[in-house]
Amino acid sequence: xxxxxxxxxxxxxxxxxxxxxxxxxxxxxxxxxxxxxxxxxxxxxxxxxxxxxxxxxxxxxxxxxxxxxxxxxxxxxxxxxxxxxxxxxxxxxxxxxxxx
Amino acid sequence: xxxxxxxxxxxxxxxxxxxxxxxxxxxxxxxxxxxxxxxxxxxxxxxxxxxxxxxxxxxxxxxxxxxxxxxxxxxxxxxxxxxxxxxxxxxxxxxxxxxxxxxxxxxxxxxxxxxxxxxxxxxxxxxxxxxxxxxxxxxxxxxxxxxxxxxxxxxxxxxxxxxxxxxxxxxxxxxxxxxxxxxxxxxxxxxxxxxxxxxxxxxxxxxxxxxxxxxxxxxxxxxxxxxxxxxxxxxxxxxxxxxxxxxxxxxxxxxxxxxxxxxxxxxxxxxxxxxxxxxxxxxxxxxxxxxxxxxxxxxxxxxxxxxxxxxxxxxxxxxxxxxxxxxxxxxxxxxxxxxxxxxxxxxxxxxxxxxxxxxxxxxxxxxxxxxxxxxxxxxxxxxxxxxxxxxxxxxxxxxxxxxxxxxxxxxxxxxxxxxxxxxxxxxxxxxxxxxxxxxxxxxxxxxxxxxxxxxxxxxxxxxxxx
Numbered sequence: 001x002x003x004x005x006x007x008x009x010x011x012x013x014x015x016x017x018x019x020x021x022x023x024x025x026x027x028x029x030x031x032x033x034x035x036x037x038x039x040x041x042x043x044x045x046x047x048x049x050x051x052x053x054x055x056x057x058x059x060x061x062x063x064x065x066x067x068x069x070x071x072x073x074x075x076x077x078x079x080x081x082x083x084x085x086x087x088x089x090x091x092x093x094x095x096x097x098x099x100x
Numbered sequence: 101x102x103x104x105x106x107x108x109x110x111x112x113x114x115x116x117x118x119x120x121x122x123x124x125x126x127x128x129x130x131x132x133x134x135x136x137x138x139x140x141x142x143x144x145x146x147x148x149x150x151x152x153x154x155x156x157x158x159x160x161x162x163x164x165x166x167x168x169x170x171x172x173x174x175x176x177x178x179x180x181x182x183x184x185x186x187x188x189x190x191x192x193x194x195x196x197x198x199x200x201x202x203x204x205x206x207x208x209x210x211x212x213x214x215x216x217x218x219x220x221x222x223x224x225x226x227x228x229x230x231x232x233x234x235x236x237x238x239x240x241x242x243x244x245x246x247x248x249x250x251x252x253x254x255x256x257x258x259x260x261x262x263x264x265x266x267x268x269x270x271x272x273x274x275x276x277x278x279x280x281x282x283x284x285x286x287x288x289x290x291x292x293x294x295x296x297x298x299x300x301x302x303x304x305x306x307x308x309x310x311x312x313x314x315x316x317x318x319x320x321x322x323x324x325x326x327x328x329x330x331x332x333x334x335x336x337x338x339x340x341x342x343x344x345x346x347x348x349x350x351x352x353x354x355x356x357x358x359x360x361x362x363x364x365x366x367x368x369x370x371x372x373x374x375x376x377x378x379x380x381x382x383x384x385x386x387x388x389x390x391x392x393x394x395x396x397x398x399x400x401x402x403x404x405x406x407x408x409x410x411x412x413x414x415x416x417x418x419x420x421x422x423x424x425x426x427x428x429x430x431x432x433x434x435x436x437x438x439x440x441x442x443x444x445x446x447x448x449x450x451x452x453x454x455x456x457x458x459x460x461x462x463x464x465x466x467x468x469x470x471x472x473x474x475x476x477x478x479x480x481x482x483x484x485x486x487x488x489x490x491x492x493x494x495x496x497x498x499x500x501x502x503x504x505x506x507x508x509x510x511x512x513x514x515x516x517x518x519x520x521x522x523x524x525x526x527x528x529x530x531x532x533x534x535x536x537x538x539x540x541x542x543x544x545x546x547x548x549x550x551x552x553x554x555x556x557x558x559x560x561x562x563x564x565x566x
């Protein structure tokens with residue numbers, strides 16, 4: 001249960017697949033045009049409910065409630081061994097074998 | 101009051117009026133006979149001279165970024181080049197702008213102008229560093245800000261680089277509206293402009309593009325002061341065209357005769373509006389998917405006439421591969437001690453290859469760097485590529501196929517700058533500008549096309565004959 005005033009994220013389909021512009025690649029033409037935005041919830045609601053929010057610029061937006069206290073989950077990714085290998089090759093290319 | 105029709109076709113049909121209200125610019129003023137429009141009149145009409153831009157940018161902590169010589173990359177290039185070859189390689193550290201990229205030069209005047217005209221906020225359509233730039237300037241100048249991003253595919257999987265930029269925009273106080281793949285982004289932007297009455301801080305406005313002139317102007321002066329001479333070549337990442345256009349105009353105003361070389365990451369074969377291809381690319385900007393269409397058809401942006409017209413200024417346009425840009429990004433860290441974002445190293449990658457074609461007494465400058473962080477860096481972007489089934493390997497980057505693999509040069513000598521055919525780009529531009537025209541062009545129109553493509557009346561006439 002999300003309370004009025006909670007910081008949330010909503011989702012809404014802006015254009016259904018058949019309302020989209022022409023000249024799209026086939027794969028894009030088949031799917032809807034969607035939107036995600038965050039704001040403060042204007043009344044209590046559950047995940048999956050149609051809700052209204054107020055964004056930080058003061059706009060009202062509506063859509064399906066999908067996340068309460070939304071967080072960013074970007075990170076530095078998993079280990080990529082090729083990056084270390086690049087280091088070795090670059091140092092060797094410039095400084096010679098003793099760099100290894 | 102009647103409700104406005106918010107359907108796709110109705111809103112797109114109102115585009116010119118919405119943009120006029122949202123920028124205070126009536127683009128019809130610059131249209132002349134036939135296909136001609138007065139580019140310089142549009143640039144002059146924005147009301148900001150180079151001196152004005154310098155004053156505005158200094159007042160909001162933008163610009164005056166340092167130039168660094170890359171001694172180790174230069175030494176490596178010289179090892180690979182023939183005797184007497186291997187220009188000195190420099191970068192201009194644009195990452196040291198408040199929000200981490202040259203884009204703030206573009207944002208400063210737009211936000212300043214919006215405030216002067218009494219707009220309460222600004223809107224920008226961008227998945228790139230321009231979002232953070234506008235958000236930063238809006239924060240500094242006290243306006244509201246909405247950034248509209250193309251961010252997710254139809255499985256709601258986002259590009260980590262774009263999500264990081266969303267984080268940064270929010271950190272700087274902006275509302276971030278994220279969209280799935282598709283050109284209907286401009287429809288959403290028009291809806292928001294109508295709803296809010298905010299200023300359209302377009303990437304392609306004369307305010308924005310002329311703001312970048314300070315970068316070229318600084319380059320001209322910095323090299324004279326520090327090294328007593330002008331650089332011989334300046335490499336600019338070329339996507340929408342504003343970076344190159346603005347820099348080249350600034351170089352000219354500084355009296356700097358350097359060649360201006362565009363560089364883009366080769367993403368040929370990937371459709372930019374494809375939902376399926378969206379997460380199979382590792383660069384969301386500075387690539388040929390924007391660089392080529394915007395050079396040959398600049399007027400398909402969010403303004404009727406784009407101020408970014410790179411074919412007017414470009415001496416060469418080269419492409420580099422994704423694996424090569426990641427390679428140079430790593431070399432910048434490991435050999436030069438500077439960790440910067442990958443896309444911002446597109447021009448440096450080209451410069452490393454081009455330096456080897458130049459004399460060792462010459463100077464080549466990559467005119468930008470960009471910030472790096474979680475999601476937006478060599479490790480997160482390569483990790484994401486691998487997750488999406490992209491093969492990562494060492495080999496010959498000539499064999500790289502965008503969307504399938506990323507090939508790091510097995511040896512630095514395999515890294516290349518590949519020239520695009522400038523005359524073919526010019527012909528494309530001319531064909532596009534005259535498409536559907538069922539009459540002969542006037543001499544003035546032919547002269548206009550020669551100016552737009554930096555060619556001659558003869559070249560245009562020959563192209564039209566075909």
